[in-house]
Amino acid sequence: MSSPVAQPTQPQGYTVPVWLTAAARAALLTLRAEPWQRLQPLWLDPNNSNPENGPPPALVPVEAAAPLADGWVLAMAHCDPGPEVLDLTRGLALWVLLRWRQGPGDWLELRAGEGVGVLQASGEPCLSAYARQLLECNLRPLLPEGRCLELVVVIPQGRRLAERTSNAAFGVVDGLALIGTQAEVQRSAAPDQLGLALAELRERCGAEDFGGALVLVIGANGLDLAQQLGVPPQLLLKAGNWLGPLLVAAAEAGVQRLLLFGYQGKLIKLAGGIFHTHHHLADGRAEVLTALAALAGLGGAALQALHDAPTVEEALAQLDRLDGPRAEQLRQHIAAAVERRSLAYLARYGQEQMAVGAVLFDRSRRICAAGPAGLEQLTAMGMRP
Template sequence: MTQSLTDPPSGLTLPVWVAAAARAATQVLCGQTFENPQSLQIPGRDQALGVPVQSAAPLQEGEQALAISHCDPGPGLDLTRDLEIWVQARWRQSQTGCLETDWLEIVPGEGIGRKGREGDLCASDFARRLLEANLRDLVSPGQCLQLEVVFPRGRELAQRTSNAAFGVVDGLALIGTQAEVQSSASPDQLRASLDALQLIAGASDFCGSLTLVIGENGLDLAHQLGLADQQPLLKTGNWIGPLLVASAEAGVSNLLLLGYHGKLVKLAGGIFHTHHHLADGRLEVLAAIALQQGLGVDLIKELLGCASMESALQQLEKRDCAEADRVWQAIAQAVEVRSEAYLKRYGAWPMRVGAALFDRQRQLRWTGMTGHSLLAGCGLGIHLQGGEAGFDPSLR
């Protein structure tokens, strides 16, 4: 049963709104009257979802079609709110005919994130499966459908994300692993993480070790490293402080925090809810620890003037790679010290907290001393290029 336009769905991820526009454009290309709302099939669900589309029309005497939708991510702070989405559909010519595996081609248009300047569309597996599930019935055997997706404001909005830190350029990535938005800053997201934690800790084979991964990139790296084979993984968003306490209460004895350096650096400054709308201070934390590590005042002023954490890291590495590693290892150590201090505010638990930070290439680069020990215990120890990190506990 689809939802009516008088009660349009909200809180849907970007791939859903793209899929609705894509199906509307393809319907028009096929000579049909496009449906509004679009009845979308969601992988893994029996019930279709009604998603409104702004408009759809044929172009070039019916050889192409264009549809437009507007993203509604629901309540909360989300930069994709009211994002206009254009999807242009056309039949792609092929002398040999399209095979079953290549009947759909998705072209990244203006404002769509790519994997590098000449790279492919940056889209999640869910986004691709969603498009395939909702377009296959409109494409006859032997036909090849080409979709060009455009976010007119995508390039501008991408400047306010960390996309570039992970090699995504030119616009917004078409990511999302489910239909509904799960805000990493919402209480519902925290509740879901706490429920997942209870399931993990309550399992009969739970041995007391847990890796708390920050975001999708952390989860992907944890699987690549083989951590999932060694101990349970729990993906979290921005509610790191409450999850630290809940983990200790649940009986976790060894907790590894695995995350992007631009996110975990906030913990080194005592910020345990890491959503950027609530608190930042990352460059200030970097500057304070750089000063403690003996960097000169002139360089620290340059770091404070950088536009982002990534540019600050590049500035440090350009000057002296070994020195940059030493600073970041000190930050990883500070994450551990501050996390243990945070726990002590709420109780006395024997849980050890380790930190492991990765860079924009999703390479594991820096750990605190406990993090290094926990990884080594999993057979995944890394070499600390700058030696043991030094952190002055007085910064607590």
């Protein structure tokens, strides 16, 4: 595919689909017995991959590409989310195995190898629409007429790293999802992401139809679930990890009722007074969970098992199997603690007029707990946990 002069690698870094596509393109060139370049020219906007219009392709680095036995080609890239971005994909090795596919079917058959997340309901690779479009606009023009491809993606560390994400809360198991809705990484832990959220908050609160209520959803997964549950779109505001400043700004902007809606393994940090929730900066989830469980009367081996579980989700699942009513009570304690600590945080900044509710969901996409204020706000929106 001929192209104009490509751009150097962007300093802000890229999402996983970009690194996947770069490695796959290098593999395809090798499969065609052509030389591959370390810097692969990629169209990053699937809707604008015409050399006559728009910006030229960007150059994205690939580590290696080489032929293997049985017609396979192996290529590898290392993910880089960019400078000053706290993201678990930094330095992550991503491998692709590519070969010609025989027989009828789509031009590309993509399979999940080790460490790549699959949808629990179907076993299909968890791949965003943007990732599919990126592969198509960069690979398909290089395909000889009538040829099809078989692509296997492997992320050697993916299964282990997935335990540090909320993928399982949305039915994605066995590894990291190949998701991303754009080329550049959204810097949820960076100050500029806070600025964007604050700007959107001010716009919402300044609208003529603003009624004083807001639902602060934690991350893209929380936004997706809230929309599916029927929360009115005009109430939804997606938050990154800067929850403390957003709480204060919401109160200052005139929000009267704020609902925190998020995954239980994330929101539990607020119950411990941690108001910047990125895992690189603060964790303490096991300690917060254990303290709340002890205050709720749990002790002995059950309390130790709770502390030693690999995730909050697994800890509560273990307690569910041991003592379902106690697990339900603990979830309610967590939600109530999130509300109390949020109000205390606001009071430190002289903002005590805003009501704060908390609603938690689990990995089965089920609302599993709501604090007193959260339950009241859910009921006002016509929903029940």
